[in-house]
Amino acid sequence: MMGNHGIDPGSLHSLGAAFACARLLGLDVNRHLFAAALALQQSVALNAPYGERRHMSKAFVTGQAAYAGVTGAVLAATGFEASDNIFEAPGGIIDTWAEPGREEQLTKDLGADYAVMGANFKFYSAGYPIHSPVEAVLGLRSEHGFALDDIERITVRMPSHPASVVDNRSMPTICLQHMVAVALVAGKLGFDEAHSATLHNDPDVLRLKSLVVLIGDTEFDRAQPQGRGAEVTIEFGGGSVSRRVEHPRGHRFRTPAPTWDDLRGKWEDLLVRRIGQGRFDQFFQACASLESVDDVNEVSGLLGVGGMS
Numbered sequence: 676m677m678g679n680h681g682i683d684p685g686s687l688h689s690l691g692a693a694f695a696c697a698r699l700l701g702l703d704v705n706r707h708l709f710a711a712a713l714a715l716q717q718s719v720a721l722n723a724p725y726g727e728r729r730h731m732s733k734a735f736v737t738g739q740a741a742y743a744g745v746t747g748a749v750l751a752a753t754g755f756e757a758s759d760n761i762f763e764a765p766g767g768i769i770d771t772w773a774e775p776g777r778e779e780q781l782t783k784d785l786g787a788d789y790a791v792m793g794a795n796f797k798f799y800s801a802g803y804p805i806h807s808p809v810e811a812v813l814g815l816r817s818e819h820g821f822a823l824d825d826i827e828r829i830t831v832r833m834p835s836h837p838a839s840v841v842d843n844r845s846m847p848t849i850c851l852q853h854m855v856a857v858a859l860v861a862g863k864l865g866f867d868e869a870h871s872a873t874l875h876n877d878p879d880v881l882r883l884k885s886l887v888v889l890i891g892d893t894e895f896d897r898a899q900p901q902g903r904g905a906e907v908t909i910e911f912g913g914g915s916v917s918r919r920v921e922h923p924r925g926h927r928f929r930t931p932a933p934t935w936d937d938l939r940g941k942w943e944d945l946l947v948r949r950i951g952q953g954r955f956d957q958f959f960q961a962c963a964s965l966e967s968v969d970d971v972n973e974v975s976g977l978l979g980v981g982g983m984s
Contacts, residue, residue, distance in 0.1 A: 692744020700752045705759050709758075727846070729846065802851075811920050815907065826886060829855060831905055833903075852884045860874065942955075961974045
């Protein structure tokens with residue numbers, strides 16, 4: 676429902692955290708609302724900082740929203756008060772951010788549709804709109820076995836808004852042109868490939884990057900306006916090959932869904948380097964049985980160097 680694109684919509688994640696914590700603390704209706712107001716006052720952020728070089732502030736803001744929600748609920752529990760009309764008051768959430776006529780979205784499927792069940796898993800180390808194009812080019816390369824020197828043009832079509840987010844960005848991992856080129860040269864796109872200084876300046880990568888044409892496609896806009904699909908066409912002197920990916924691997928609408936083995940493969944390489952095989956195995960088992968974990972520190976503590984054994 677957010678209409679003001681200058682404000683990071685992730686700020687509203689603080690409301691979910693506030694309400695969840697308020698519920699766990701057994702607060703009454705008014706204190707739920709106090710918690711929400713106190714959370715939002717701590718977490719509102721602009722979109723402009725995301726033009727940074729390394730995307731650090733995006734991670735910070737997301738964590739800050741969670742922190743703000745917990746803090747707001749704890750403050751409300753201790754008797755700290757705030758607005759009890761944060762949604763409808765002048766200058767409140769609806770007045771400030773909502774698009775007129777969509778207010779019912781606030782309560783749509785409330786109690787039946789849970790956002791956590793729509794979580795997506797990322798299997799490439801890049802901005803999410805880049806995943807479908809990378810999956811497509813890697814699939815085409817594996818299927819057709821073409822030589823990179825023969826490529827004359829790479830056309831990527833995808834929804835317009837995601838295209839604008841990843842079009843020729845200065846940060847390599849959210850630059851579609853760069854990530855597509857790196858994936859083609861390396862044959863994969865893990866953390867090491869996406870962050871490789873050597874690949875960043877590789878002549879083959881730079882040449883392929885210059886051949887990528889990104890198009891915001893009206894067909895995708897109609898079919899999936901908030902989607903993450905893409906269609907890639909690679910042209911050669913003697914013809915072309917194409918592949919369309921409606922939803923990247925790990926997307927909630929993609930079937931089959933990721934298995935625990937898939938997730939183990941996603942996490943293992945980087946984490947074993949940091950915490951060792953034994954602690955990684957403990958971490959993985961804790962995640963696989965998360966419903967039985969009483970204290971989240973039992974999981975997060977395994978990730979820190981010198982943490983729990």
